[in-house]
Amino acid sequence: MVDPSERFIPEPSKDTGFGRSPYERDRARVLHSAGFRRLAAKTQVHTAGSGDFLRTRLTHSLEVAQIARETGARLGCDADVVDVAGLAHDLGHPPFGHNGEDALDEVSRAWGGFEGNAQTLRVLTRLEAKVEGAGLNLTRASLDATCKYPWPRRDGTRKFGVYADDRPVFDWVRLGAPDDDRRCLEAQVMDWSDDVAYSVHDVEDGLYSGFIELRPLLLDADERAALCADVAQVYSSESPALLNEALIELLADPVVAPLAGYDGSFRAQQALKRCTSVLTGRFVAAAVDATREKYGDGPLRRYDADLIVPQAARIRCALLKGIALRYVMRRRGMEPWYAQQREILTDLVRLLADRAPDELDPVFAPLWREAPDDTARRRVVLDQVASLTDPAAQSWHQHLTGGSASA
Template sequence: MIESDAERWVPEPAKDTGYGRTPYQRDRARVLHSAGFRRLAAKTQVHTAGSDDFLRTRLTHSLEVAQISREMGARLGCDPDVVDVAGLAHDLGHPPFGHNGEVALDEAARACGGFEGNAQTLRVLTRLEAKVDGAGLNLTRASLDAASKYPWPRTAGQRKFGVYDDDLPVFEWLRRGAPGERRTCLEAQVMDWADDVAYSVHDVEDGVHGGYILLETLLADADERAELCADVARTYSDQPADVLQEALAHLLADDAVAPACGYDGSHRAQAALKRMTSALTGRFVAAAVAATKAGRPVRRYDADLVVPARERHQCALLKGMALRYVMRPRAAEDWYARQRQILTELVELLCRRAPDFLDPVFASWWRTAADDTARLRVVVDQVASLTDPAAVRWHHRLTTA
């Protein structure tokens, strides 16, 4: 790393605590000790948080992404704490009820530029968290850049973006030195692949445990395999279905997959399922490291992460399994529509009753906001910060007050 990588948006006095910690180790501690990180324990990953003790939440998912990122980054020569910070922080901006809540808040926030979990993450890190006044956690440039999966503002037709217009000053500062407008640093690419690996493999593990995904059905039913591949070609991959069919055949023929079929919840079945997830995670990571390895430490903009085609296709297929057999069926349930209604009504109610019903920190920002657009953004920030149970409680309190 070079000196500018360790700079902070708001300069801080040097600290000599006797521990000899690097700036990036301090960044990691700041994220781990943040209120936003603690709240991830009660935010939905795929299944509603608290619905099953086995299933992952945003917190456990973030810890898994950080672990995968750290090991993969270290093997490539990245600073391990920078990629660890990126993994820990990457979902801090996600609202209650996971992607379902993100859709609802994007609609509710249309008048102030919409809502996107990655852009909200930057806002949490650089503004909303209470560590340094006016700078959020005040992380280093390298750590903020590593946490930026989509380093660009919203444009027409662009579903994913990483910064709201009123956060552009700090965004432009953290991107100083980037060789291209949309070029992500290597640490962000490592975190992004770790995120893909973690949620594709682990969502399938959770889906098998919950009885939503039956691997034995895929093994036995050629028509269902073809339909899955066609589905994935439309949603998660730019490859034709026949290419995905080949990748799926290799995936299902893996020695670690067959023992996980016929899952019955027994200790033996749980062990077989865990061996499958461990084997797939290790293989996806090792393939990317081997394809990227330059024979020397690489970091920041020295290189791009290379993921071989087969592993990328298989990761897309796992995502497709979770989408086809878990997320779509559950999205049709009444509770999922109710989640969107709760968040939409919360924004509407708080816009009418603010600042009285806002938390003190958001109330103060609401009072000093320049106009209605800025006040709407404060309300959206408040709602996005809530956990799943808190959103339900707030909605009940505001609709019965």
């Protein structure tokens, strides 16, 4: 029988009289980690630091953890395990959001590539300075709950959850999984919570900042069709026609419709916050109710069940994601800045690889010296670049290039 509370490296008991569970200890370790603090200056959708209202990776992770905790508790999961997964799920994301992730993957393809979820496992089990040889040394259950994509890189698949040299700890985490690709229930709860937070909150940020206006979608059938085409291409396997029907219903929803006249006033912000709260609650309830309908009322944990998310909820979530994609991430004038972000990260990897170990951070220079081969040394360089916040990446780039945009 596999013990979900086991740690990769056994630790002596730390009973301080408070009776904390192993998973409560896991949560504390993530909250106090350096990687978690860095999320405060990493881009979610809007560039970190571009506004005092807009979300960062840190606030996003806190919101995912709250949604996951509530969802998991309703299903009978250990609330701390799903909380840990929500807090930790983005620890491996590099500077500049998904744009930075794509840039690092492209520059490192020859030696295994880059993926934010695989990097999260690496941060948790290797790079955080807590336990020698095990990172934060979290329990098996907590680590498994962070694995969105529990498989190595495969041809034709962009997403994966483990690099080749992290397979030993990954295989240990996955002991007891009924098959190679199946995610535990807690990981599925975290993933849906991430989708919910991402979709609802990014639209909230976009409306508040003035990048999103819903009125054109109400008035222009061609614009609705264009949005649905984007959603079908990126976020949903449903037909554009079905997505269009769902979009019309979403825009007419009593909690969404008032936002077509959003003007930034206090009353408008109240309506926006109410919409955010109601939509989040609906998405959580839809998944909980559908899962309970299939599996009954008892506690559900690990591999007892799969999370059931109704089609209607998935479609609405995808449409909200598409609104943020079309009007925020792909808004006019952003491509030069996105290109500069990619250039900064590509230059950093190339320059640090050429100048290592002398120019590496003191945390990473010893790891570079101890690496067994060139591939492992380049992975250390990638680890350093991925760990940087957005401002730190720009600062390091200026230092290494003498202030120029490229070397």
